[in-house]
Amino acid sequence: MSKAFISAVCMTKIGRHFKLGIKNLIHEVTACMEEKIGSRPDYLIVASTFSALQTHQLDVASIATQYLGWSNIPSIRVETGETSGIAALELAQYIVRSGAASKVLVIGVEKMTEYPSNKVNADYAKILDYDTEYVRNITPPSYAALVMKEYMRKYGATRDDIAEWPVKMHANAVNNPYAQLRFPVSKEAVSNAMVISEPITLLDAFPIGDGAAAVLVTNESARSKDALEIVATAAATAPPLYLREDITELPATKAAWASLKRKLDACKLSEVALQVHDSYSIYGILALEAVGISEKGKACQVIPNLEYLNVGGGLKARGHPVGATGLYQVAETYELMLEGFAGKQYGGEYALIHSMSGSDYNARLALLRRW
């Protein structure tokens, strides 16, 4: 199979774009991409988790091609809950490697501010099992709260230990021009913020925002001068939280990692550029432990030392326009490795991107390498 590369990226600022609909957001990143590559892609993939629920639009990928005035281009929408963006990247690289297309444009887009937050939160809870969990009023933050409580009980972590996460994410986001929350926070502010689901506070949780990010995946012949190789992707699913022996583990992430880690040459994982899924602070911490950056129960201590961890601020502070998030992770990494991003430049060889849905109901990893 041929190799797959990330040849160009575009991002919009995440926020409450009251004047932009889902098609406008798609157009913003597409226009940016056309300017960068000077030609049209030969395949379009749109990752959007909530387009059907929040904007009432099915087949958003085809509608996007109509809006863009593109015809005769295959298009597809990808939805795998919160990992939709990386799932789309996964699909794009398979398409490129198979030879079916040489330039696949992957757009992640989410319009999250069309409705009051009660509807957004209700729709967000549909990433869990609707019949079993949703109808019993179980929501992602309530699960995350259970996990955080158990983690604190089991490993003796304190509220302040966990607050290391949002403090670092907010500090990173200050320098990210596309981030939704560009202000620093203190540990004290995290503890004293409004309680979302005890012990999770507002500053442990991602904000609701609109956004779009685009990534061009190409084969070798269409590769741009500045490119990252997609070494491999890996994905796995896991049993529901209530059937797990230990809810402080991320089983899908661990399974995906097991299949991927042999591809990472003998370099130190703590020196790799990392993007992990932190819809809630505790999940960022568990992700570090799932990929072995830290021993179980000790990730809080390593957070301050990881220079290339979620350089854009993570879901927590960059924001989490759900279907687009994975592609923001990729786009930030691309800029970090090739152009410099958020005041940082990463000179190493590898980047690892982690995405998961809910309490790790499915996890997706992408391993990128400087070309």
Place this chain on the structure above:
Amino acid sequence: MLEGFKILSRPEARVGVLGWGAYIPRQRLRASEIAGLWGFEPSIIKALWIEEKAVAAADEDAVTMGWYAAKSAITRAGVDPQEIGAVFVGTESKPYAVKPSATIIADALNVSSKKLSTDMEFACRAGSEGLRIATALVASGTIKYGLAIGSDTAQANPGDVLELTASSGAAAYVVGPAEEAAARFEGMVTYITDTPDFWRRDCSHYPLHGEGFTGDPAYFHHIMTSVKMLMEELGLRPEDFDYAVFHQPNGKFPLRVGKKLGFPKEKILPGIVTPWIGNTYNASALLGLAKVLDSAKPGQRILVAPFGSGAGSDAMSIIVTDRIIERQEKAPKVEELIARKKYISYAQYARSRHIIRRIV
């Protein structure tokens, strides 16, 4: 002198406020009690700057409160009600869905039957539009005096964040020839767009709102646009005003919009009423203006900018005249009405505001 000519040529400059009046029900419900009942984060009270809100009693409504405020306005104006040619009531809580409130109030005040009279609806700024229309009618010579009232017993969905602020109150203004005015209008502008930030569907007991959408694209955008438009048309800057009064959905928004426009806190605080009585909707900015007029001095210039969801904002520049002094003491002042209070429980509030549904 061209500037002066431009100002004098505005029709509203021929009109002024002759008298103003206010009404605030006695009952107060503490915001902390509402927050405690529903489990709101206590910090939200501080973030919104809302301490307590006025609650209309079971025998008070937009008509009774509007009547009281109008009575005070007519007393201050010292005009014969028979010479009032128009009565407008801005409200979003009229007791009758069909049947004007304005006619009830006008007859109870012995206003002439040869008049224009209607209820107006534009969320929180219908009373303000009533004021603009009454002013235009006076300026055109159609009527001698006009009466504009903003009065509301605002509804709030129990448990919604709006319940912390939605309250009851009324303000009324008698407008007439500038020569008789306690405060003359210098200019008025209005900016209106279709912005669905807050609404109540037909037959719905409570309004809904777009959360953050009620802020930047609605309240802030409209008020800032209307105020800038007014200052540009009149050639005025924030330094030229002694007071700035804005619509007050909570205590914080008027301070924030004022800051964005370049008005210091000291010019905004005198017109703030919401932290102690809640958001009285159609009376909100107009009560703030009444509070400022209660103690304003001749020659002072006041900016008032009401806002109504849906959405629109008026901006008016008003200059106080010598006649204000004698009129200030003629009717209850806003501060006196704020101080006149008795605390009630949420249960009493629920009863007063007909939140408890029973068959009688």
